Amino acid sequence: MSSLPSQHPTLSLHLTDLTLTPLITSSSSPTHLESLTSLTSSAITSQTTAQRANLGRPQRIMVEYPDSGAVVLQSYLDPRESGGGHSEPEPGSKYKHGHDHDHDADADADPDDATARTGSxxxxxxxxxxxxxAASSDDAREARRAAARLERIGREFQKEWAAQGLEQDTDGRSTPE
Structure with missing residues (x-):
């Protein structure tokens, strides 16, 4: 998992939770980390804005700059959606905007409420x-592959956390109230 950034040395990769705690990062300096954290914060704002506009929860957003400029891919890994038929992009597939237009109880929740977004x-x-x-659109294909891998790793983290949570619930050591 930690080798993912080394597999894509021309890209910047960053995986965090909603509190902006880095789980995986290619950050090489405090300034680089600050930039990646800022991009992640804006990704969270974009997600909140989409929810407030009743567009549902986006799965992915891709931003391309003109003149072969940078490409930014943002992925939202909500564990409630991992088993709901939403597929992750395969390496080499077209990375697209994904909007969940299905109405559910969480769509009416306050998007700023972290409990509503992460579950109670x-x-x-x-x-x-x-x-x-990616620094240029020439690296967009590699960026899509790296984003798909980062998503798979993030889903693995989530499965492990969920399994640990269930294990704690069933053996009585730590049951949330």
Missing amino acids: DDAAAPVLIGVVV
Whole structure:
């Protein structure tokens, strides 16, 4: 998992939770980390804005700059949606905007309420945000592959957290109230 950034040395990769705690990062300096954290924060704002506009929860957003400029890919890994038929992009597939237009109880929740976005169960896996930045559109294909891998790793983290939470619930050591 930690080798993912080394597999894509021309890209910036960042996976965090909603509190902006880095789980995986290619950050090489405090300034670079600050930039990736800022991009992640704006990704969270974009997600909140989409919810407030009644567009549902986006799965992915891709930003391309003109004149072969940078490409920014943002992925939203909500554990409530991992088993709901939403597929992750395969390497080499077209990375597209994904909007969940299905109405559910969470669509009416306050988007600023972290409990509503992560679920009320403390043992549940957190929502994760993945960010991949390519310096030019020439690296967009590699960025899409790296984003798909980052999403798979994030889903693995979430499955482990959920399993640990269930294990704690069933053996009585730590049951959330």
